[in-house]
Amino acid sequence: MARRKIIAGNWKMNMTPSEAVELVNTLKPLVANENVDVVFCVPAIDIVPVVEAVKGSNIQVGAENMYFEEKGAYTGEISPNMLVDAGVKYVILGHSERREYFGETNEDINKKMHKAFEHGLTPIMCCGETLEQREQGVTMDFIRQQVKVGFQGITAEQAKEAVIAYEPIWAIGTGKTATTEQAQEVCKAIRECIAEVYDEATAEAIRIQYGGSVNAKTAPDLFVQPDIDGGLVGGAALKPDFGSIVNY
Numbered sequence: 001m002a003r004r005k006i007i008a009g010n011w012k013m014n015m016t017p018s019e020a021v022e023l024v025n026t027l028k029p030l031v032a033n034e035n036v037d038v039v040f041c042v043p044a045i046d047i048v049p050v051v052e053a054v055k056g057s058n059i060q061v062g063a064e065n066m067y068f069e070e071k072g073a074y075t076g077e078i079s080p081n082m083l084v085d086a087g088v089k090y091v092i093l094g095h096s097e098r099r100e101y102f103g104e105t106n107e108d109i110n111k112k113m114h115k116a117f118e119h120g121l122t123p124i125m126c127c128g129e130t131l132e133q134r135e136q137g138v139t140m141d142f143i144r145q146q147v148k149v150g151f152q153g154i155t156a157e158q159a160k161e162a163v164i165a166y167e168p169i170w171a172i173g174t175g176k177t178a179t180t181e182q183a184q185e186v187c188k189a190i191r192e193c194i195a196e197v198y199d200e201a202t203a204e205a206i207r208i209q210y211g212g213s214v215n216a217k218t219a220p221d222l223f224v225q226p227d228i229d230g231g232l233v234g235g236a237a238l239k240p241d242f243g244s245i246v247n248y
């Protein structure tokens with residue numbers, strides 16, 4: 001069975017609550033494509049108004065992060081249960097910016113993966129190499145480690161529902177999209193890694209996105225690659241361009 005494409009925006013630390021509602025209202029008619037899953041991953045403070053603003057549309061709401069504890073003395077953190085109660089369906093885990101600026105490790109991300117599934121949230125787990133790693137030829141070693149540790153203890157049934165976003169760090173926010181060949185090559189290798197860890201059926205089911213300077217021009221070629229099941233879009237998700245990307 002063909003995998004359904006999933007095209008998600010990662011708003012990062014952009015949009016105040018009122019700006020967020022305005023943006024949703026602008027994008028809503030532009031992203032009305034029933035043939036793909038459309039997800040807006042928004043800052044925590046925007047979740048409640050965005051869930052309200054997308055009502056009646058095809059847009060689903062995601063968070064950009066969450067903590068792996070249920071509740072308690074973790075000042076500033078957001079629990080899985082809070083996200084679910086607010087109407088969130090997806091959660092980005094282990095974005096390279098969280099790894100780099102907030103010290104998130106593969107082990108932290110694995111704990112979050114377990115919590116996401118426990119609460120019925122679909123994780124979008126990010127992985128990807130630095131330019132230095134690519135030049136040293138260790139891209140796949142690094143990504144395999146991120147995927148293997150990230151999925152430790154996750155069942156095949158759960159993994160089938162997961163989303164992996166391949167985001168080469170050198171392509172994020174740089175305007176330098178990976179070539180379709182580069183993106184396809186790594187997404188294929190990630191699928192092979194899932195087949196090794198689980199089985200062919202799980203590898204066939206799991207959805208793998210590409211992220212890193214996706215725009216209306218680069219999206220069509222990327223999204224038709226056999227192992228690329230959509231995109232995780234940063235900057236272009238904040239503009240009407242996102243409509244063209246969703247309707248690639």
Ligand SMILES: O=C(CO)COP(=O)(O)O
Nearest residue numbers: 010172173212213234235
């Ligand atoms: O990090 C990204 C999405 O998570 C990609 O960001 P850009 O699309 O702005 O490069």
